[in-house]
Amino acid sequence: MAVVPDRGPVFDGVSIGRPATGALLDAGFGSVADLPERLEDLLELHGVGPSAVRRLAEARAAR
Template identity: 55%
Template sequence: MADEEGDLPREVGRPATRALHAAGYTRLGQLEGVPGADLLALHGVGPKAVRLLREALAERGSDLA
């Protein structure tokens, strides 16, 4: 379910995971409160990835901004 270097869901895909890692986000908890628009601005992160990240955060009781 999670990638090897952090706990980002694998379902977000490799391009999005690489983009998130390049931006310094390796753990799902780091995304709490980050605006979805900021994530969409990263090359490789699309609406599906943001939706999956929101869903994963919701399971933990948190969300993006």
């Protein structure tokens, strides 16, 4: 059985939680800049919830 490394609760400097970070990384996103224009589309990923989307939107606006 393979051990999955802990990828932590932070994605590109944004604290969104481990499940959301893992979901984004598994979907091939490496940074906030890589995310789709419509962040709401990320809600389809298991582990990404409204709070994570809100925090990512805030981070995008601040950059």
